[in-house]
Amino acid sequence: MKITAIKPYPVWVGTRNQLVVKIETDEGIYGWGESGLSGREKAVVGAIEHYREFLIGQNPMQIGRIWQEVYRSQYFEGGRSFMAALSAIDIALHDIKGKALGVPVYELLGGKQRDLIPTFATTRSDASGPEVVEQALELKELGWKAIRLMPAGQKSGELFEPRESIAITAEWTIKVREALGIETVLGIDYHTRLSVAEAASYCQKLPRATLDFIEEPLRTETPEAYEALRKLTDVPFAIGEDFSSKWRALPYMERDIHQFNRIDVCNIGGLTEAMKVAGWSEAHYVDVMPHNPLGPICTAATIHMAAAVPNFAWLETRASPGELYHGFDSPDYFPGLYQLEGAHYRVSDKPGLGVDVDEQLIQRESFKFWEAPHLKRRDGSVTNW
Numbered sequence: 001m002k003i004t005a006i007k008p009y010p011v012w013v014g015t016r017n018q019l020v021v022k023i024e025t026d027e028g029i030y031g032w033g034e035s036g037l038s039g040r041e042k043a044v045v046g047a048i049e050h051y052r053e054f055l056i057g058q059n060p061m062q063i064g065r066i067w068q069e070v071y072r073s074q075y076f077e078g079g080r081s082f083m084a085a086l087s088a089i090d091i092a093l094h095d096i097k098g099k100a101l102g103v104p105v106y107e108l109l110g111g112k113q114r115d116l117i118p119t120f121a122t123t124r125s126d127a128s129g130p131e132v133v134e135q136a137l138e139l140k141e142l143g144w145k146a147i148r149l150m151p152a153g154q155k156s157g158e159l160f161e162p163r164e165s166i167a168i169t170a171e172w173t174i175k176v177r178e179a180l181g182i183e184t185v186l187g188i189d190y191h192t193r194l195s196v197a198e199a200a201s202y203c204q205k206l207p208r209a210t211l212d213f214i215e216e217p218l219r220t221e222t223p224e225a226y227e228a229l230r231k232l233t234d235v236p237f238a239i240g241e242d243f244s245s246k247w248r249a250l251p252y253m254e255r256d257i258h259q260f261n262r263i264d265v266c267n268i269g270g271l272t273e274a275m276k277v278a279g280w281s282e283a284h285y286v287d288v289m290p291h292n293p294l295g296p297i298c299t300a301a302t303i304h305m306a307a308a309v310p311n312f313a314w315l316e317t318r319a320s321p322g323e324l325y326h327g328f329d330s331p332d333y334f335p336g337l338y339q340l341e342g343a344h345y346r347v348s349d350k351p352g353l354g355v356d357v358d359e360q361l362i363q364r365e366s367f368k369f370w371e372a373p374h375l376k377r378r379d380g381s382v383t384n385w
Helices: 041-055 063-071 080-101 130-141 162-180 196-204 223-230 246-254 270-283 296-308 359-363
Strands: 003-013 016-025 030-035 116-122 146-149 185-189 213-215 237-239 344-346
Touching (some): 003 359, 016 041, 030 296, 041 063, 041 080, 063 080, 080 270, 116 185, 116 296, 130 146, 130 162, 162 185, 162 196, 196 213, 223 237, 223 246, 246 270, 270 296
Parallel strands (some): 116 146, 185 213, 213 237
Antiparallel strands (some): 003 016, 016 030
16 A cells, blocks of 8 residues: 555634645545644645655555654754644544554554543633633533633733733632532643743632642743742643643653643644653653544544543543534534534544545635734733733
């Protein structure tokens, strides 16, 4: 079997762009992958087009060897655009190999360890005050045992003032915990918007055991910043969605900095790299809580990883009532896509990833330039989204 074509499709589906990648072979078997670098899809397409030049004609069954060649084919190692491209290619190759062997992708990863994949659900990002409590209680009633909050403070367009946010958010985080009781897992995603001092201040405003995790309070360029924050709070850290290789994850493992690893299979280097990081996580008793904000190909690939690793906690879902990211999760575009059964996904035994793409339908959709919010503080300075 040989690779005959690699086709990237950056398309606007529903409410956002998706970059899905199709790899075709001379035996008629094809595979789909997805890239995770939202908002910079054109850069990833450029990388894929470079890699395509030497990948056509190669054996798609040699996934590990291809991973190494793609990663080492340029002098400058890694990089988020390159790794997002490699992620999509790697996932598509797993899809091909599973179909060729007649087995689901999880069999390529060591076999299935669980039949059901529990998820965590998220309250709406525009909710505040009593609304958040109501939404959290609704999610609990619908069966979710793990719930994530979003911080206050971004209702007024592109303005975000961290100190104002943590004061308001701390107040209703306490109320949500009181309403849910102690049995529900409760976390919050601050999306890298805080400094060490701000994150510590937020955590210290909460009674002990209010939160089971705080997600991405800081940017991850500097592990020492998280080490400093660890000295100021005992709230578990859920970080790593922006890790773009095992080398980026390594210092966080070696220094025992985080407790939940937010592996993103569409950014870290695909399933090949994700399984290596999951293994290191197991060795350090870090739970895997995958980042899954994209489309059905990402969801399918992540479900297969979640089925195969022993140290799995919960999978992020964007199809809960709090977020309603429907539109790009349409079965018209993605036949066979995974759909929630209550608060979990059931692992499919179909060969490959188990989900397809209507190529003709997505070809009718146009790419649209989209920018994440460029947040500013009241003084006009720029802050993180």
